Amino acid sequence: MLSFIFRRILAMIPTLFLASIVAFVIIQLPPGDFATSYMANLAAMGDTVSQDTLENLREAYGLDQPVMIQYYKWITGIIFRGDYGLSFEHREPVSSLIWDRIWLTMWLSLVSVLLTWIIAFPIGIYSAVKQYSAGDYIFTLIGFIGVSVPAFLVALVLMYLQFKYLGQTTSGLFSDEYISAAWSWARVKDLLAHLWLPALILGLSGTAELIRILRANLLDELRRPYVITARAKGLPEWKAILKYPVRLALNPFVSTLGWILPGLISGSIILSQVMNLPTTGPLLLRSLQSQDMYLAGSMILVLSVATVLGTFVSDILLALLDPRIRYQ
Amino acid sequence: MENQTPLLEIKGLKTYFFLDEGIVKAVEGADITVPRKSTVGIVGESGCGKTVTAYSILQLIERPGRIESGQILWRRAPENGPEEVIDLATLKPNSRAMRQIRGGEIAMIFQEPLTSLSPVHTVGDQITEAIRLHRPVSAAEAREQAIQMLHRVGIPKPEQRIDTYPFQLSGGMRQRAMIALSLSCHPKLLIADEPTTALDVTTQAQILELMLELQNDFDMSILLITHNLGVVAETCDRVAVMYLGEVVEQADTASLFNEPKHPYTQALMRSIPILGQRNRGRLDPIKGMVPDPYNRPKGCAFHPRCTQRIAGLCDQKSPLLQTLPGSDRAVRCWLYGE
Ligand SMILES: Nc1ncnc2c1ncn2[C@@H]1O[C@H](COP(=O)(O)OP(=O)(O)OP(=O)(O)O)[C@@H](O)[C@H]1O
Ligand code: SF4
Ligand SMILES: [Mg+2]
Numbered sequence: 001m002l003s004f005i006f007r008r009i010l011a012m013i014p015t016l017f018l019a020s021i022v023a024f025v026i027i028q029l030p031p032g033d034f035a036t037s038y039m040a041n042l043a044a045m046g047d048t049v050s051q052d053t054l055e056n057l058r059e060a061y062g063l064d065q066p067v068m069i070q071y072y073k074w075i076t077g078i079i080f081r082g083d084y085g086l087s088f089e090h091r092e093p094v095s096s097l098i099w100d101r102i103w104l105t106m107w108l109s110l111v112s113v114l115l116t117w118i119i120a121f122p123i124g125i126y127s128a129v130k131q132y133s134a135g136d137y138i139f140t141l142i143g144f145i146g147v148s149v150p151a152f153l154v155a156l157v158l159m160y161l162q163f164k165y166l167g168q169t170t171s172g173l174f175s176d177e178y179i180s181a182a183w184s185w186a187r188v189k190d191l192l193a194h195l196w197l198p199a200l201i202l203g204l205s206g207t208a209e210l211i212r213i214l215r216a217n218l219l220d221e222l223r224r225p226y227v228i229t230a231r232a233k234g235l236p237e238w239k240a241i242l243k244y245p246v247r248l249a250l251n252p253f254v255s256t257l258g259w260i261l262p263g264l265i266s267g268s269i270i271l272s273q274v275m276n277l278p279t280t281g282p283l284l285l286r287s288l289q290s291q292d293m294y295l296a297g298s299m300i301l302v303l304s305v306a307t308v309l310g311t312f313v314s315d316i317l318l319a320l321l322d323p324r325i326r327y328q
Numbered sequence: 329m330e331n332q333t334p335l336l337e338i339k340g341l342k343t344y345f346f347l348d349e350g351i352v353k354a355v356e357g358a359d360i361t362v363p364r365k366s367t368v369g370i371v372g373e374s375g376c377g378k379t380v381t382a383y384s385i386l387q388l389i390e391r392p393g394r395i396e397s398g399q400i401l402w403r404r405a406p407e408n409g410p411e412e413v414i415d416l417a418t419l420k421p422n423s424r425a426m427r428q429i430r431g432g433e434i435a436m437i438f439q440e441p442l443t444s445l446s447p448v449h450t451v452g453d454q455i456t457e458a459i460r461l462h463r464p465v466s467a468a469e470a471r472e473q474a475i476q477m478l479h480r481v482g483i484p485k486p487e488q489r490i491d492t493y494p495f496q497l498s499g500g501m502r503q504r505a506m507i508a509l510s511l512s513c514h515p516k517l518l519i520a521d522e523p524t525t526a527l528d529v530t531t532q533a534q535i536l537e538l539m540l541e542l543q544n545d546f547d548m549s550i551l552l553i554t555h556n557l558g559v560v561a562e563t564c565d566r567v568a569v570m571y572l573g574e575v576v577e578q579a580d581t582a583s584l585f586n587e588p589k590h591p592y593t594q595a596l597m598r599s600i601p602i603l604g605q606r607n608r609g610r611l612d613p614i615k616g617m618v619p620d621p622y623n624r625p626k627g628c629a630f631h632p633r634c635t636q637r638i639a640g641l642c643d644q645k646s647p648l649l650q651t652l653p654g655s656d657r658a659v660r661c662w663l664y665g666e
Contacts, residue, residue, distance in 0.1 A: 225444040233431035233458040
């Protein structure tokens with residue numbers, strides 16, 4: 001197992017390197033160097049910067065030097081000093097802009113994955129074990145709706161219902177008094193109270209997808225001879241099913257960890273706009289529109305790293321779950 | 329005084345599958361008697377209902393299948409107390425009584441040991457689970473018993489092998505592990521559904537020898553399902569021949585091989601080379617196709633392929649399985665009297 005983890009970590013390095021190259025290329029995409037764009041941007045807003053500041057910037061990011069050195073300065077700045085560069089739209093270091101949003105996005109993803117699991121697990125098992133029962137048909141129908149109706153539409157409907165019947169609005173992830181408060185237990189509770197609805201909506205299509213996969217996998221596994229062995233040794237039916245075929249059909253659950261994050265980043269942009277969620281989606285969209293490249297590149301970098309790590313964790317869990325992967 | 333009553337008596341078993349396309353009469357009259365401490369073979373072409381018969385005994389038939397009628401009489405003799413007769417056909421598949429018998433009194437092994445064991449649980453996990461289901465022992469004791477059992481079935485270094493996964497063992501070792509699992513609770517009957525078909529010839533012989541050895545040690549009976557008449561000749565005391573869901577002949581092995589009565593049995597003997605016996609003349613495949621299970625022929629199920637059929641009788645009325653006078657053989661054929 002240790003050597004498996006070690007090999008996985010080694011395999012991660014080139015992927016991470018590639019992700020950093022992509023992010024760096026994105027930063028370099030707009031014409032002219034960053035200092036020039038920065039100046040132009042400020043000038044457009046009727047502001048000026050001193051020549052000194054510009055020179056300092058050029059110096060700090062190695063803008064006069066070859067691309068290789070620029071990349072080196074950029075990446076070591078990130079790794080050793082947590083310096084992601086400057087956002088010229090917000091005129092702040094990128095690092096002070098993104099972390100809150102990234103954490104919130106991760107939380108949202110995590111809660112969303114958990115909800116997805118909690119809902120999909122029993123329904124998927126039920127649908128497979130009771131194939132073609134009325135319940136199976138109903139869940140399949142709901143599943144189709146879950147996959148085909150866009151999340152933002154569901155969000156609008158639910159927000160409307162909530163407003164109409166409960167008189168509250170779920171907009172944003174915090175109540176007004178907590179928006180810019182420091183982190184505290186009360187703020188966490190407030191966050192969780194706001195988080196579950198968007199998490200549920202976000203997880204909707206994923207849940208439907210997961211139920212479908214679990215049902216199909218389990219139907220396959222239920223036909224395997226080892227299930228008969230389990231029954232033939234005298235296990236009660238529920239135990240025979242939960243311990244053996246369900247265990248083997250579980251792989252897609254773990255794999256969700258890997259793919260849910262990238263899905264959320266792209267899929268949640270519209271939803272985040274609709275529900276006014278302070279996640280990375282809207283900020284990323286905005287930064288791309290305004291060519292705020294350090295901001296955009298940094299977010300893409302952090303989110304790719306998170307995705308790679310998510311895949312890593314899900315690979316490890318898969319290996320724990322399935323010895324055939326571990327010993328290959 | 330040895331107990332002379334048979335351990336298992338299957339009488340008139342019918343097991344059907346109710347599909348949208350029609351009813352598959354997979355077993356349409358199986359009568360099989362398994363005496364104590366004996367080996368009984370079931371032979372017959374593919375699809376004749378051998379596996380369904382075996383699964384019926386343990387109530388392992390799944391929807392849309394169902395035992396339609398018949399009796400499966402299981403005689404259990406508790407340590408102290410009178411003999412009990414249980415009709416397994418009347419037990420509910422997932423009932424406590426049935427689960428006690430599964431694995432505890434009647435165990436089963438299958439053709440493909442790799443797929444019959446869970447690939448993601450260790451051999452030891454799967455064996456100790458069975459032991460703890462049927463015996464009041466601690467986890468440590470169960471593990472100790474599992475190691476002994478693995479040792480008994482000839483797996484070297486059982487203390488280490490117990491923690492391996494099935495895919496890490498060779499085919500023969502896997503089937504040994506499967507046998508260890510099924511015999512871990514000392515059942516009185518072992519049902520083996522083509523236990524050696526997936527193995528190479530040398531391993532086949534070893535596994536069969538092991539099964540017979542263990543049969544002796546554990547005083548159990550074996551119901552051996554196989555395609556291989558050579559295996560039957562070497563291992564079985566009695567044989568039941570099945571055709572299209574029916575047992576068409578039942579006899580002790582020697583009589584069956586020396587003097588097959590049923591035309592289907594005779595054809596089977598001619599069609600299959602028998603181990604250790606010189607081929608007398610050419611092999612003679614049985615003519616005609618097995619009819620499809622939705623449309624069983626009227627009358628004797630074998631009549632479309634039978635060379636000795638009696639026109640006007642065999643294609644009209646089904647013969648019953650009848651005991652031949654003065655013997656313990658039974659045949660289902662009009663040639664042997666009313
Ligand atoms: N689950 C099922 N659903 C429908 N039909 C079935 C099912 N299981 C078995 N049958 C049918 O029952 C008949 C008997 O099958 P069975 O598996 O008992 O044959 P067999 O004698 O064991 O053959 P083989 O030697 O190939 O193992 C076949 O016609 C088969 O198609
Ligand atoms: S009953 Fe008639 S058709 Fe059937 S096996 Fe006997 S002789 Fe042949
Ligand atoms: Mg079979």
